[in-house]
Amino acid sequence: MAADARDVSRSMAEMAATVTLDALSGPALEAAKMSILDTLGVALAASGVEPAVQGLVDLVGEDGGRAESTVWGRGIRVPATNAAFANGAMAHCLDFDDQTPWGQHASSSVVPAALAVAERVGTVRGADLIAAVAAGQDIFARLRCHVGWRKDWNLSSVAGVYAAAAAAGRVLDLPSTTLHHALGIASQQSAGIAEVITGTGSDLRCVYAGFSARGAVTAALLAQRGLTGVEMLFEGPYGVFNTYFGGRHDRDAMLADLGTDFRGAGTLYKLWPSVGTSHSHIHATIELLAEHHLEPEDIDEIRVFVGDYHDVMCTPLDARRAPETLVDAKFSLPFLVALAAVHRSVRVAHFTDAGLHDARVRSLAAKVTPVLDASLDWKLELPPGRVEVVTNDGRKFQREGSDYPGSQQAPTSWDQLAQKFRECAAVAAHPPTPANVESVIDLVRDLESVPDVAAIVRRV
Secondary structure (H helix, E strand, O other): OOOOOHHHHHHHHHHHOOOOOOHOOOOHHHHHHHHHHHHHHHHHHHHOOOHHHHHHHHEEEEEOOOEEEEOOOOOEEOHHHHHHHHHHHHHHHOOOOOEEEOOOOOOOHHHHHHHHHHHHHHOOOOHHHHHHHHHHHHHHHHHHEEEOOOOOOOOHHHHHHHHHHHHHHHHHOOOOHHHHHHHHHHHHHHHOOOHHHHHHOOHHHHHHHHHHHHHHHHHHHHHHHHOOOOOOOOOOOOHHHHHHHHOOHHHHHHHHOOOOOHHHHHOOOOOOOOHHHHHHHHHHHHHHHHHHOOOOOHEEEEEEEOOOHHHHOOOHHHHOOOOOOOHHHHHOHHHHHHHHHHHOOOHHHHOOOOHHOOHHHHHOOOEEEEOOOHOOOOOOOOOOOEEEEEEEEOOEEEOOOOOOOOEEEEOOOOHHHHHHHHHHHHOOOOOOOOOHHHHHHHHHHHHHHOOHHHHOOOOO
């Protein structure tokens, strides 16, 4: 970076502070709206079915405080920082939230932060919420793609807190200088080691977005009160890029078309509640069994061809074949492939204590064998996995898992997302009425015309 150049964070803050609906392309606008509906939905489902998040949500309720913002699916209102904490944790804990085409999750940090602040402020227009979410998604994508990720940091939380702080700052209508301070303050909550993601037996993998959402709201509110941040946040000698990524980043690519090309437009929406890196193997398994009219009992072995990151979902193999928690089950490739083979789908309803110990699934998971294939290693985009089924009579069938539902090649439609929302809302701790469910879907689809976004969240 030239000695007189401004830090990247300055440019990002200016974009986020000034973005309006008119700047967004149709795909970026639709992506922001779809992410809002999707995030609300998966958090509602988590409120009712994921034990790992309940202690965190209960703590938020016990803390009480000013009734500023809604905890989705729980029927309570708490301070905005705590609402963002609870909703962010619920938004990711089923691993059902949206993702970028390159992996990692923006919206489970961005949307809870933006909506919590919107309720606190009051009378925030839908058009401004869309702009805020689109800005956050764009910043996240630019950071995701143009830093030298070593797979040792959890990028979803490391970068998510900045994306969410930008969105919260835009909802607060902070001027660009103040929003830049918010990004600097957010650095104090930019964290997340990859062991949280890859290790077994921990609940942290499912709740981490709560910490980045809460940190983002705190940062934006402190900046609004005059606390200053860090001038050279990203590119300083001891800034984010040098500290987290060994100085490896592409500044020009990160700033290219900033403010005109909003990269959240490529956001992908899951139709299966499991880690996104498993979906190609799940798809290949379902298609193979259907094409060749196979039943689980016909199978002698399932070989899953894996690159470096796929292999993380297979290690340690015995634990991945027989996960002991619902959190681990959603990140265990042998278990997920077996689940898909038995049920020909992967649904929220499969992740219960009974589902975790389903004898047919466990028996088949024991027959899943990972086969290392360096051509499937994760660079920028993760190559689709490949599956080979070996039958008891010696036949072999192989398929690549490209074009899985929800991928770039088979994107999720509004109708599919609406049905996903209905199914998620139905299992919330306090399910919204059917009328409120349909009202939320309609309001979000026409969000640019909504005068106050509180009308949406107070229905959930």
